[in-house]
Amino acid sequence: MKKPLEGVRVLDLTRVLAGPFCTMMLLDLGAEVIKVENPNGGDDSRAFGPFQNGKSAYFLTINRGKKSISLNLKTQEGKQLLRDLVKHCDVICENYTPGTMEKLGLGYDDLRVINPRIIYAAMSGFGHSGPDMNKPAYDILVQAMGGVMSITGWPGSAPTRVGVSMGDISAALFGAIGLTTALYQREKTGVGQKVDVAMLDCQAAMLENALARFQVEKAVPQPLGSRHPSISPFQAYKASDGYLIIAAGNDNLWSKLCTALNCTPLISDARFQTNAQRTSNVIEVETELNAILDQKTVAQWMDILNNAGVPCSPVNGMDAVLQHPQLNARNMFVDVTDPAFPGMKVPGNPIKMSCLAEELSRDKAPDIGEHNSEVLRDLLGMSNAQIAALKALGVM
């Protein structure tokens, strides 16, 4: 069985997170990913902790299984090699500040002449158009600028960053949709195209009902802690030894919850009969439930609520996540064959496809230029002597 993207070759000039996360997904779907790194240090994230045996676990997580060639794109020879490689690739991916590739003579308009079938995907902070296009962006900036931070956290508290880099990762995901769609369209038309995804745009695309609420209600939505703006109970509550989440927004689940908590009078309490009433009186719901939940531990309540069919969860830390039976049954943590990281698990592929066999391990992340000889020999027919000469010149 062939993998869905088998035969798709990706030339990957990306660094740190949005770009590398995107090409990692393409790799998991079967593409060959050739990372192009500067010979002096390579991808910046090789210098990001945590480290083990001198290697970055951060870099490993996002780059396992890729190939690496080193190329100094400031040299004429380096640029020429990149152009030669583009002829043999389907996709080129970059996440430089817009204008960088054009200045190198390697923008989409340069490369499409060399290979009209090339799909050029750019993931940048602000995109390749508009007044801010040339500014750099970082995850926390787009979380703040795009509105997500204004509705995350606690009323009156300092702003709260989403603990994962959703600014970068959402751009990686939207970028991958654009890339795979461009591959599909190329099957129809025979030509490639440019895909331009901005981290800031992606934040705005994910605001869902907050944007509508503001326009209809004319009040700027505020952060709500763990609460949902229009569903209750649907938040964190406090047991005797910590917090648990209960999501029981409809009347049937509210009834099941009250029965399980042995507080059936609340079912017919005039303040709590509908979701709308419970949401209007959300503080009273919280007070009533916390008073009961305080009598047992999170683990005890999880047993009781699960048996009663009430959706609930502890707030799992990384230790519990790695042990989670459902995530492990779905192969969401896979081994990585890197001697520097014995026993290390990395996230697996969440896109399960019936034409894609599950793989229970990933190859290690490459060293800088580890695949120079293989790639230049196989794709460009170069000899070891030619490759050694390029290395001596500082091109690789």
Place this chain on the structure above:
Amino acid sequence: MKKPLEGVRVLDLTRVLAGPFCTMMLLDLGAEVIKVENPNGGDDSRAFGPFQNGKSAYFLTINRGKKSISLNLKTQEGKQLLRDLVKHCDVICENYTPGTMEKLGLGYDDLRVINPRIIYAAMSGFGHSGPDMNKPAYDILVQAMGGVMSITGWPGSAPTRVGVSMGDISAALFGAIGLTTALYQREKTGVGQKVDVAMLDCQAAMLENALARFQVEKAVPQPLGSRHPSISPFQAYKASDGYLIIAAGNDNLWSKLCTALNCTPLISDARFQTNAQRTSNVIEVETELNAILDQKTVAQWMDILNNAGVPCSPVNGMDAVLQHPQLNARNMFVDVTDPAFPGMKVPGNPIKMSCLAEELSRDKAPDIGEHNSEVLRDLLGMSNAQIAALKALGVM
């Protein structure tokens, strides 16, 4: 110019968020989306606020531009109509609890017999395998269960939900990648496949360095407020009238920042010379910067820092987001032609492709069954009398 997914017809059985968000993206890339709704009330989110002129703005935001047919899938005639429609579609999308479609006799194994080219995408809470597969899930549950909530919020505070439904939306994004990849593979093989995406899996896939930090450092990562675990300054700071974000993680930006704030002695301060030192002494960095930033307003500092080339942002609420010049230059808020919502803006398409012209408006969201006649006539050749008979029988 044809749109990338022009000619792709999607039969959309999804409700509320993850599924409808996925098919909305396919629509923006050119697919025809036919929403299949139960005749009694339709998509649950039609009942979710905010409302305007009796219609849900929540539903509008995610379903603009789709068609709707009403179909009672509990009737034999309704099931048969769905099977007939599947013959004329490329993609079927559903987000029921696993097992629901199979019980109706409409699971992938039933439908592939009718149309081997069909691509069947399921987005569920826990996926179509594993011990928890039959449980329902909600956004806040997978945020808590999958670990994101454990690293979002403030040390010692109650758990904090990410203010957008990233549990649903990330499943929509990974699902769309799977769908478009399956469309590409079908061009090679001629056959469809099943795509199975779980909200919980997607949360685990997005944990990036937290999972690696836990395994290397053996300590469970904790929430950090607005801070980044390994970059400083990279957080919210307090000006005289509110908060602003400064992202100046490398030494060059640190130097620019200190110059702009007129505190150049901090550049060579032994506690702050490298990013590693600044991260170790992050509280002192915060104390020093807050003391200076407290002397001017957010707007004043934005001018100063932007002029100095220091990446910064206010924490934009929905009002500022909707007015943002860069987002508007990128057409990220588009009009929707629904008389119930005059002047309403909905998020546009963040996937900019050179073979996809920008569209500055979207059609309205459909009423339940608004396209019954059109779809049944055009795809199945049915007469108005036949359609009226089905309606009289309660099938539509």
